[in-house]
Amino acid sequence: MFGPPGAGKGTQAVRLAQRAKVAHIASGDLFRENVGSDTELGRLAKTYMDRGDLVPDEVTIRMVLDRMDRADAAGGYVLDGFPRNEVQAAALDDALSGRGETIEYAILLECQREELLRRLVGRAKAEGRADDAPEVADERLRVYDEQTMPLVNYYESQGKLRRLNGEQPMDCVTDNLCEAIGA
Numbered sequence: 764m765f766g767p768p769g770a771g772k773g774t775q776a777v778r779l780a781q782r783a784k785v786a787h788i789a790s791g792d793l794f795r796e797n798v799g800s801d802t803e804l805g806r807l808a809k810t811y812m813d814r815g816d817l818v819p820d821e822v823t824i825r826m827v828l829d830r831m832d833r834a835d836a837a838g839g840y841v842l843d844g845f846p847r848n849e850v851q852a853a854a855l856d857d858a859l860s861g862r863g864e865t866i867e868y869a870i871l872l873e874c875q876r877e878e879l880l881r882r883l884v885g886r887a888k889a890e891g892r893a894d895d896a897p898e899v900a901d902e903r904l905r906v907y908d909e910q911t912m913p914l915v916n917y918y919e920s921q922g923k924l925r926r927l928n929g930e931q932p933m934d935c936v937t938d939n940l941c942e943a944i945g946a
């Protein structure tokens with residue numbers, strides 16, 4: 764599941780995982796857990812997250828692949844916020860092909876910039892997420908355009924891309940999502 768910050772991918776990924784009875788694996792949550800427990804990985808990740816930049820691929824890929832090895836992911840998973848660039852997508856494909864598995868769908872949640880900015884301002888107030896502050900949110904949007912948008916072509920060429928309108932009411936997005944992938 765991917766989309767710009769504020770498109771609602773976290774919310775929809777949790778709902779899809781519940782509906783499909785599979786694990787929900789969110790790279791941002793894994794980083795925030797590490798920041799919260801002040802691990803070495805957390806301290807490293809924080810320096811990038813605070814600026815709105817991507818955490819280096821090597822540590823990100825290792826962290827997510829390790830999480831995918833846990834027992835609760837054996838029956839499948841929704842990956843939320845990973846991969847976020849082509850290097851990560853290729854590493855994921857490689858790791859999965861070694862296991863005889865593959866990504867089934869790549870879901871893109873789309874949302875206009877104005878609406879994203881409106882939501883991020885609201886979320887900064889409601890949840891106090893430091894990286895929703897305006898300057899950091901701007902950088903996250905820039906990084907999304909530059910590094911994550913190329914995944915549209917990557918997954919479109921594999922025939923796995925499903926585009927969803929993230930501006931509709933939350934329940935409507937969930938219904939469309941489940942319909943799009945037969946969940």
Ligand code: AMP
Pocket residue numbers: 768790791792794811812813815816817818819823843844845846847851894903
């Ligand atoms: P998120 O909760 O998905 O918006 O992620 C919050 C922050 O965690 C991002 O702005 C990045 O700094 C970092 N992050 C999350 N997922 C990734 C990823 N796949 N690659 C690199 N950094 C990531």
